[in-house]
Amino acid sequence: MSVRHFLTLRDLTADELRRIITRAGELKAIHRRGDRHTPLQGKTLGMIFEKSSTRTRVSFEVGMAQLGGHALFLSPRDTQLGRGEPVEDTARVLSRMVDVVMIRTFAHETLERFSAHSRVPVINGLSDDVHPCQLLADLQAYHEHRGDIRGRTVAWIGDGNNMCHSWINAAALLDFKLRVACPKGYEPDARFVEAGAGHVEIMQDPHAAAAGADLVTTDVWASMGQEEEQARRAAAFAADYQVDAALMAQADPQAVFMHCLPAHRGEEVAAEVIDGPQSVVWDEAENRLHAQKALLEFLLGAYI
Incomplete structure (x- = not known):
């Protein structure tokens, strides 16, 4: 099966988008009941931030924790991207180590270049073109x-x-x-x-x-x-x-x-x-957490 990315809303069909919205509501209800739901145990999300963030970082990091996985924060100061490593090389290496990547960046082209060389799903956490999450x-x-x-x-x-x-x-x-x-x-x-x-x-x-x-x-x-x-x-x-x-x-x-x-x-x-x-x-604002959990489930095949 080919890898699914989420760089814009148009990477989904209308039916898939509606299912993710519905699932987000279900995950919100699960969380409010205090039920444990951990389908992403053993999974790691790599988060690359070229732009600063409050809601994006917290919602993805907490979301992975609630789903039983782990999130790894990477800023330009923490990676070779900040020292001029090609985006393609970072994609090739990182996607052999993590299960999904979220990137918050300036140029939308960065996401396209990264996803073209990634073995795992890539999520647009914001670019200058769009903010689908x-x-x-x-x-x-x-x-x-x-x-x-x-x-x-x-x-x-x-x-x-x-x-x-x-x-x-x-x-x-x-x-x-x-x-x-x-x-x-x-x-x-x-x-x-x-x-x-x-x-x-x-x-x-x-x-x-x-x-x-x-x-x-x-x-x-x-x-x-x-x-x-x-x-x-x-x-x-x-x-x-x-x-x-x-x-x-x-x-x-x-x-x-x-x-x-x-x-x-x-x-x-x-x-x-x-x-x-x-x-x-x-x-x-709260729904950033639950909608992104639904997206992660969808991209990682934990919920179809």
Whole structure:
């Protein structure tokens, strides 16, 4: 059997994605009951971090422990990657020693090069192109609170970044409508928009995007690695692109609010929204743990 990787949501079929979301809910219930579930005993996850992280590291490390396995943290300071070893050579060696690899990096090409030479599954813990693990958690949270997302409307407010790209992929896979509102010059990459044709609409008016939406979501205006652009980006976004109570009032009364975190209250989101009754942000964050456990089970053949 060929090795399965998870570099983008599109590495899964719609049915596989739905099964992982369902399984994540089952694993969450198992954990809350206090039941022991350790199908990955003797398995090791190698975690390569070129970008810093809180939720990604903790959720994968704890997730492997809960499943009975072990996680190994590797930063550029701890590996030969930091001293110029080719990605391909690291992949060839590491994949002979561990059972699965998670990489959090800048260039998506790094993941593609690594996976092409890996004997074991490779998971994208975040790249500049996409953040598929976060979408697993987001989709699980929506399913928990509102049921099937098929046919629903999601409003993305803000930068057309890696999170936006992953929402576009999700819309195409799970058959929902995505409205993306962003300032001119900050639109999502045309490759993703073209691939999501029929499911995504790009606009500049955030209130129009939110009108009647079932879910409103956003992210920071300057992602990791864009700190030098902070002032310019704030000037472009601040006037219209904060998700506040007035914008949420445009959405369906039962709409939920999501944010992948970390959040900057008073910038991309108002405190009254992220800390308000429509916010499911904390469930969303917790679900990184359980959704990734479901993904690990799937890739390692512990649950089909």
